[in-house]
Amino acid sequence: MIAEFGLAALWLAAALTALQLLAGSLGLSARGAVLGGVVRPVAVVQGALALLAFLSLMALFATTDLSVKLVAENSHSAKPLIYKLAGTWGNHEGSMLLWVTVMGVAGAFVALVERRLPEPTMLATLAGQAFVSLGFYAFLLLASNPFERLSPAPAEGHGLNPLLQDPGLAFHPPTLYLGYVGLSVAFSFAVGALVTREVGPAFARTMRPWVLGAWLLLTLGITAGSYWAYYDLGWGGWWFWDPVENASLMPWLAATALLHSAGVLASRNALRAWTVMLGVIAFSMSMVGTFLVRSGILTSVHAFAIDPLRGTFILGLLAIDIGGALLLFGLRAGTVTEGKRFAVVSRESALVFNNVMLTSILGIVLVGTLYPLLTEAFGEKVSVGPPYFDPMAALFAIPMLIVVAIGPLLRWRRDRFGRIGARLIAPALLALGTGLVLALTTYIALLPLLGLAMAPAVAVASVLPLLGRELRRTPLPVWGMVVAHFGLAVALFGMACDSAFTQERLLAARVGDTVAVGPWRVLLAGVAPVAGPNWTALQAEMQARYNNGGTVVLHPQSRTFWAPPQTTSVSALRTRWNGQLYVVLGEETEDGRWQLRLWWKPFVTMIWGGGVLVALGGFLALIGRVASDLRRIVARDKIAYRRGRQGR
Amino acid sequence: MPPAPYAYRQLDDPRLEAKAEALMETLRCLRCQSQSIADSDAPIAGDMRNQVRLRIAAGEDPEAIRAWLIQRYGDYVSYRPRLTRLTWPLFAAPLVLLALAALLLRRRFRKGDAA
Numbered sequence: 001m002i003a004e005f006g007l008a009a010l011w012l013a014a015a016l017t018a019l020q021l022l023a024g025s026l027g028l029s030a031r032g033a034v035l036g037g038v039v040r041p042v043a044v045v046q047g048a049l050a051l052l053a054f055l056s057l058m059a060l061f062a063t064t065d066l067s068v069k070l071v072a073e074n075s076h077s078a079k080p081l082i083y084k085l086a087g088t089w090g091n092h093e094g095s096m097l098l099w100v101t102v103m104g105v106a107g108a109f110v111a112l113v114e115r116r117l118p119e120p121t122m123l124a125t126l127a128g129q130a131f132v133s134l135g136f137y138a139f140l141l142l143a144s145n146p147f148e149r150l151s152p153a154p155a156e157g158h159g160l161n162p163l164l165q166d167p168g169l170a171f172h173p174p175t176l177y178l179g180y181v182g183l184s185v186a187f188s189f190a191v192g193a194l195v196t197r198e199v200g201p202a203f204a205r206t207m208r209p210w211v212l213g214a215w216l217l218l219t220l221g222i223t224a225g226s227y228w229a230y231y232d233l234g235w236g237g238w239w240f241w242d243p244v245e246n247a248s249l250m251p252w253l254a255a256t257a258l259l260h261s262a263g264v265l266a267s268r269n270a271l272r273a274w275t276v277m278l279g280v281i282a283f284s285m286s287m288v289g290t291f292l293v294r295s296g297i298l299t300s301v302h303a304f305a306i307d308p309l310r311g312t313f314i315l316g317l318l319a320i321d322i323g324g325a326l327l328l329f330g331l332r333a334g335t336v337t338e339g340k341r342f343a344v345v346s347r348e349s350a351l352v353f354n355n356v357m358l359t360s361i362l363g364i365v366l367v368g369t370l371y372p373l374l375t376e377a378f379g380e381k382v383s384v385g386p387p388y389f390d391p392m393a394a395l396f397a398i399p400m401l402i403v404v405a406i407g408p409l410l411r412w413r414r415d416r417f418g419r420i421g422a423r424l425i426a427p428a429l430l431a432l433g434t435g436l437v438l439a440l441t442t443y444i445a446l447l448p449l450l451g452l453a454m455a456p457a458v459a460v461a462s463v464l465p466l467l468g469r470e471l472r473r474t475p476l477p478v479w480g481m482v483v484a485h486f487g488l489a490v491a492l493f494g495m496a497c498d499s500a501f502t503q504e505r506l507l508a509a510r511v512g513d514t515v516a517v518g519p520w521r522v523l524l525a526g527v528a529p530v531a532g533p534n535w536t537a538l539q540a541e542m543q544a545r546y547n548n549g550g551t552v553v554l555h556p557q558s559r560t561f562w563a564p565p566q567t568t569s570v571s572a573l574r575t576r577w578n579g580q581l582y583v584v585l586g587e588e589t590e591d592g593r594w595q596l597r598l599w600w601k602p603f604v605t606m607i608w609g610g611g612v613l614v615a616l617g618g619f620l621a622l623i624g625r626v627a628s629d630l631r632r633i634v635a636r637d638k639i640a641y642r643r644g645r646q647g648r
Numbered sequence: 649m650p651p652a653p654y655a656y657r658q659l660d661d662p663r664l665e666a667k668a669e670a671l672m673e674t675l676r677c678l679r680c681q682s683q684s685i686a687d688s689d690a691p692i693a694g695d696m697r698n699q700v701r702l703r704i705a706a707g708e709d710p711e712a713i714r715a716w717l718i719q720r721y722g723d724y725v726s727y728r729p730r731l732t733r734l735t736w737p738l739f740a741a742p743l744v745l746l747a748l749a750a751l752l753l754r755r756r757f758r759k760g761d762a763a
Contacts, residue, residue: 235687242682349756356752360745367741375734382735385684385727387674392742396749504669506658569689586656586689595656 003068006056007147010097013049013104014137016042017130020107024127028120028195036119039126040111046133047108054088054101057146061088067153070094070146076159078534086170087160092294092310093146095173099290100136102181106210107133110185116206116629118198125192131324132184132283135317143313159534159564166232176221176248180286182214183255190279191325194332199272204265207279209625211262215255216618222248223611234569234584236599238498238607241389246369247289250362254282257358260351268412270339270348274355280329284322285362291318297373343414350407357400364392394447401454401492404485405461423464431457444500451496459489476624484617491610497579497603508593518600520581521545522554527585527594535561537570540585540594544574556585580604654701655694661705668701671710674727675700675717684727 020042027036057070061084066072074091075084089098107129114122140146189207193199225248230238239245258278265275291297295311342348368384375382405427409420435453438444444452462485466474503518514523525541537559543551554572561568574581579602586595659665672686677693685693685700696717703713717725729735 233683233687234689235683237683237687240682240684244682352756353753356749360742360749363745364742367738371729371735371738378734380734381722381724382729383676383724383727384729384738385674385676387728388738395742396745504658506656508656597656 002056002059002065003147003149006053006060007145009049009053009056010137010141010147013046013053013100014134014141016046016049017104017134017137020046020130021127021134024123024130027123028127036123039123043111043126043130044108046130047104047106047111050101050104054097057094057097058085058088060147061085061094064157066155066157067149067151069148069150072150072154072157074158074160076157076534079160079165080533082167082170083160083165089173089177090160090170093140093144095177096136096140096144096294097146098174098177099181100133100140102178103129103133103136103184106181106185107188110188114206116202117192118196121192121196121198121203123192124195125188128188128191128195129184132188132321135321139310139313139317143310159561165534165561166228172221172224172228175217175224179214179218179221179255180251180283180290182210182217183251183283183286185210186214186255186258186279187283187325190276191328194276194328194336197332197335199265199276199336201266201269204262204275205625205629208259208262208266209622209629211255211259211282212618212622212625215252215259216615216622218248218252218255219611219615219618222252223608223615226611227608230604231571231573231582232568234571235597236502236504236582236601238604241368241384241386243369244293246365247292250365250369251282251285251289253358253362253365254278254285257355257362258282261355264348264351265339268340268342268348270342271352272339273333273336274338274352276336277329278355278359280322280325281359281362284318284325285366287314287318287321288366291315292369340413342412345410345415345417347407347410347412347415350403350410354400354403354407357396357403360396361393361400364396365389368392390447394450398450398454401458401488404488405458408462408465408481408485423467424461427457427461427464430460442500448496448499451492452500455489455493455496458492459486462486462489476627477621480617480619480621480624482617483620484614487610487613487615487617489610490606490613491608494603494606494608494610498601498607501602502604503600505596505598507596508589509596510593515596515598517581517598518579518602519547520598520600522581522583522598524594524596527588530557532559535559538585538588540583540596542572542583544581544583546576546581554581554583556583558585558587575605578602652695652698654698656697657701659701659705664704665701667710668697668704671704671713672697672700675714676725676727678721678725 020039023032023035023042024039026032027034027039060068060071061075062081064071064075064077064084066077070091070093071087074094075087079087088094107126110129111126117125186207189203189210193203222245225245226238229240229245230236258275258281261271261275261278264271291311291314295314297311368389372382372384406420406424409423411419431453434456435449438449438452462482465478466482469478505515505517507515509515509524511524511526514521516522521544523543525543527538527540530537530539537557539555539557542554542556544554545551552574554574556572557570559568559570560566569584569586571582571584573583579600582599582601584597586597588594659668669686673684675685675696677683677685677688677690677696679690679692680688683693685696700713703716704710714726714728718730723730723732729738731739
């Protein structure tokens, strides 16, 4: 019953989306103007219906209704409730339903609250949003129906991949999806502004909170995903340049560029065409990412060819949406002027420079991710991994970091280096000094060395914009920028430290043996079996001492799930302010010893701490922007009210 | 069969181990989705780690070991793509991007100067 209800809601939502597209498009012409009035209410109802469909699927997962194929294939009655619920989006159909739901709800929100743009632009925006949504509804209903029944219903479900049964991962995909879909709103605004040729500061201001929100969620999602990979995969790596990771990094890079150029457009009325272009690119990258992850093309081009329907469908959507938007851009680019000019040395220039650097890194990641697929199509399998991505990305990231340090100190429009030079001496000397000392006294590879030299300098430079300001009256967005740039430096420091200073021990130890790793002495005190709700495990007790401090106990496990049967190692971590001790229990050797893996990773937690700071910066800026928007609305209403009274 | 001796054990000489480690991080586990042999639990990754460590300990050059593995398993095994007839665009990409970036920035700033 619930399944049928959900399916009906989904079909109805799709039909309303078609209506939204039609009414929105026709409403733009003089004769169809009367239709324009229905667009907003339709968008709201559409969003509500999509939400209903999603909640129905969640209810099916919560009650483990095995007569629904999706539940039977991805859930199990013995799973803890939180993973049953997380199972809703832990599969292809459910995640696509989440996608259209978030898109629908975001569209409904825009339709409800957004009043700043001229009504035609709003109609075009909502029509654009409906156009993209409609494609995904079609994909769901025709090629990935989440509510399909199974007859007869099986006695028990297949279960969820144990790697995914982790609280971090339960919330990682929805965070990323919220980010992706937030960018769809930016995309629709860009399309709307292009259609009505209203690309200006008002457009940028309207779009900016959405970009900020999407960007901070992407930042959190990527940060959480990286930490998950770090502790769950059990080898201490935190970034693999894996295509799935790249799929989330690419929209983030584009959104970062978009955020900064929308800022220039909002406050300086410059970079119009560039901002619109980035708006299109950012969501395009989200769709490319979805295509990569959801089509199965990543495992192999051949896996894609075996079940080509879904992949072809997404590829078609990709071509229509991106191609259409780019075509529109091409047609209108001539009429969108670049806007106000600025000198070579100016805040705008620094932002343009970093936009170009970010886009170039995006280009590298895109080429490196797609290239193996291309060669495989030619019958040759190659791998593109860290030895390619690291130096190539650094090529653009290093100049970018230098400009991150300098740019915020520059004035808009026109400035001189002479004016800010004095303030930059300290960070410059700091970078040179750190770099020289490390190069002469240690043996560290070039990239971590550069990272270690630049991170403190960028950190110091990032707080310089606060110098001479009255801190209490500094606007929130400025605080946001400072915190985000500081977070970038913190993350960079963590990455460089992990590469440069990690200590590793791999060995087979007997119970009673003590292992030294970095400043730690770790005693393997015992190994005993334990049981959980849907797994059994061998658990080691390890007693660790930092230098000669007190003993801390760690319990790494080798865990065996029984639905589906699979063994994973669950690492144990001990976090200190200056790093993490990371221990993993492997298998038992034939002579009764235990495979152990231990790492001491100085300052590694700063990678994710920095990521969280970056997101926090985005959050502060978002609050600041929304608050000032609200204040403006209230002020406007007051003026209108007074005028009304005077008129009487 | 028990895992090979150096699958889960480091070389005693830290310098050699560092060398082996650096190489292992750029070799792909053939059974996993996207992991290097340095961070994979798959048996084949263990065997390959053992091979790499033994050969490094025997004084072989890391790049010679990579070449040997490529000969055996194909280009797929190395995360560092070689420059070939098929892969040159991969290396041209950053140059093209640099040129594009330079062009774009030059055009912008020329216009800017005119203002």
